Amino acid sequence: MSTPLLPPILVVDDEPNMRVTVRTILTSEDYRVDLAESAEQALAMLPNKNYLLVVTDARLGGMTGYEFLRQMKQLYPTLPTLMITAFATPKLAVEALQAGAMDYLSKPFAPEELLHAVGRCVERFQLLRENATLKSRSSEIYQIDQIIGDCPKLKEMRQFIATVAPTTATVLILGESGTGKELIAGSIHSSSQRREKNYVRINCAAIPEALLESELFGHEKGAFTGALRQKMGRVEEADGGSIFLDEIGEMSRPLQAKLLRFLEDGSFSRVGGNEELRVNVRIIAATNRDIVKAIHENEFREDLFHRLNVMQFRPPALRERGADILLLAEHFLKHFSKSLGRSIKGFSPAAEQKLLGHRWPGNVRELRNVIERAVILETTNTIQPVSLPDFHVETRLRPADDIDPLAAGRGLDQLMTDYEKRIVTTALDRNEQSIQRTAELLKMTRHALRYRMQRLNMIADDGAAADEKE
Numbered sequence: 001m002s003t004p005l006l007p008p009i010l011v012v013d014d015e016p017n018m019r020v021t022v023r024t025i026l027t028s029e030d031y032r033v034d035l036a037e038s039a040e041q042a043l044a045m046l047p048n049k050n051y052l053l054v055v056t057d058a059r060l061g062g063m064t065g066y067e068f069l070r071q072m073k074q075l076y077p078t079l080p081t082l083m084i085t086a087f088a089t090p091k092l093a094v095e096a097l098q099a100g101a102m103d104y105l106s107k108p109f110a111p112e113e114l115l116h117a118v119g120r121c122v123e124r125f126q127l128l129r130e131n132a133t134l135k136s137r138s139s140e141i142y143q144i145d146q147i148i149g150d151c152p153k154l155k156e157m158r159q160f161i162a163t164v165a166p167t168t169a170t171v172l173i174l175g176e177s178g179t180g181k182e183l184i185a186g187s188i189h190s191s192s193q194r195r196e197k198n199y200v201r202i203n204c205a206a207i208p209e210a211l212l213e214s215e216l217f218g219h220e221k222g223a224f225t226g227a228l229r230q231k232m233g234r235v236e237e238a239d240g241g242s243i244f245l246d247e248i249g250e251m252s253r254p255l256q257a258k259l260l261r262f263l264e265d266g267s268f269s270r271v272g273g274n275e276e277l278r279v280n281v282r283i284i285a286a287t288n289r290d291i292v293k294a295i296h297e298n299e300f301r302e303d304l305f306h307r308l309n310v311m312q313f314r315p316p317a318l319r320e321r322g323a324d325i326l327l328l329a330e331h332f333l334k335h336f337s338k339s340l341g342r343s344i345k346g347f348s349p350a351a352e353q354k355l356l357g358h359r360w361p362g363n364v365r366e367l368r369n370v371i372e373r374a375v376i377l378e379t380t381n382t383i384q385p386v387s388l389p390d391f392h393v394e395t396r397l398r399p400a401d402d403i404d405p406l407a408a409g410r411g412l413d414q415l416m417t418d419y420e421k422r423i424v425t426t427a428l429d430r431n432e433q434s435i436q437r438t439a440e441l442l443k444m445t446r447h448a449l450r451y452r453m454q455r456l457n458m459i460a461d462d463g464a465a466a467d468e469k470e
Contacts, residue, residue, distance in 0.1 A: 007050045008032035012036045013037070026118065038061060043071065047229055055114075057083075058083055059086070081101050082101065083104040143191075146183060165191035170285075171282075175286075176288055182201070185246075204249075204250050219231050219270050219273070223270070223271045227272065240279075244285075246285075248286065249300060264307075266279050328367055336371060346383070350433070354429070355367075355370075355388070424456065
């Protein structure tokens with residue numbers, strides 16, 4: 001029995017009884033069927049819809065089946081065709097195949113013969129779709145071990161992914177921009193039993209609201225201005241696999257209601273259509289919004305939140321991951337050194353302190369960009385502070401006062417040390433690493449500043465922050 005989401009079959013025959021007979025045979029196996037009484041009518045129908053194959057009689061009123069096949073071969077070279085003829089001679093069979101037919105049947109034929117021929121077309125269609133899927137995914141394979149970090153929260157999250165991935169549970173990922181939500185979603189899919197099927201990603205914030213429903217669920221011809229033909233939705237492409245709805249907090253409430261219905265049983269209708277379709281898709285959703293605030297402000301449906309929130313992931317912000325900052329920096333350094341043809345070995349102690357002192361409002365994505373910039377600018381074999389940004393603009397994006405100091409679970413002494421480091425690092429950045437000017441800004445002596453930096457483990461290779469240009 002065929003899946004209801006296969007494209008329909010177009011049957012072309014000028015005899016009404018034959019059209020009805022072929023349709024009855026095919027619909028008995030749940031194939032969807034469209035009918036045309038002439039080649040001319042079929043050619044007018046083909047641009048409006050995607051078809052699985054075309055079944056045509058050899059002798060038609062007007063344009064013959066053979067001429068129809070020749071035009072089909074030029075206009076739709078990948079669309080398989082099956083010819084039915086009452087005169088099955090070797091010569092006509094050769095002519096049919098030369099005209100572009102994938103197979104042919106002679107009248108009268110048993111229903112099993114027709115279904116067997118159609119079944120071969122289905123296998124071909126599914127093979128082509130799988131090949132296209134593999135090509136599209138070849139450079140986008142995610143694995144759990146790509147989630148780099150040794151902090152306790154990252155270790156727990158990798159274990160949680162390994163536990164949740166093999167199930168069919170819906171997943172909601174909540175976290176700041178740049179924390180790796182897409183990597184988590186991809187890892188869940190690649191570790192699941194659906195990994196051989198499609199993994200479809202949609203950024204709900206990147207698609208205009210008026211088009212997002214069509215992108216998700218598809219549309220019928222004429223559903224709106226510019227809908228010149230039927231379009232398959234992304235949920236259909238993901239059938240059997242997973243779909244990642246990124247920035248779902250930006251989805252409009254009317255579309256949230258339709259998504260809620262889809263989450264119940266996988267059923268939906270294309271925009272402008274009445275036919276109910278059904279797919280088997282795992283939903284992985286993510287947002288960087290404060291979802292509770294969005295619910296209170298009536299911008300996100302509470303019932304949709306509960307439906308999505310079966311398994312919740314909350315990747316930690318980079319500023320909460322401590323030494324993982326340097327671990328990730330080393331990872332990106334190796335990557336960009338190789339891709340840019342540089343031989344940079346590591347980071348100077350002063351550069352490491354500058355990385356650890358920043359609050360990283362852009363998280364891992366910001367760190368990646370910072371290291372790429374440093375590799376391009378660095379003229380030695382070790383990253384120096386001067387090759388890193390001053391972080392003035394970035395720091396203003398997320399003031400320290402807006403951050404929960406207890407989120408990382410550190411003690412008071414460590415929190416005070418971190419705060420002191422940030423003050424000294426910021427002052428050094430503003431004064432281009434000059435100890436003298438930094439001491440003046442902090443209203444302390446140069447000797448006292450050096451002593452404090454030693455206590456905070458902020459001394460560079462030469463015994464100064466980055467020996468000042470004085």
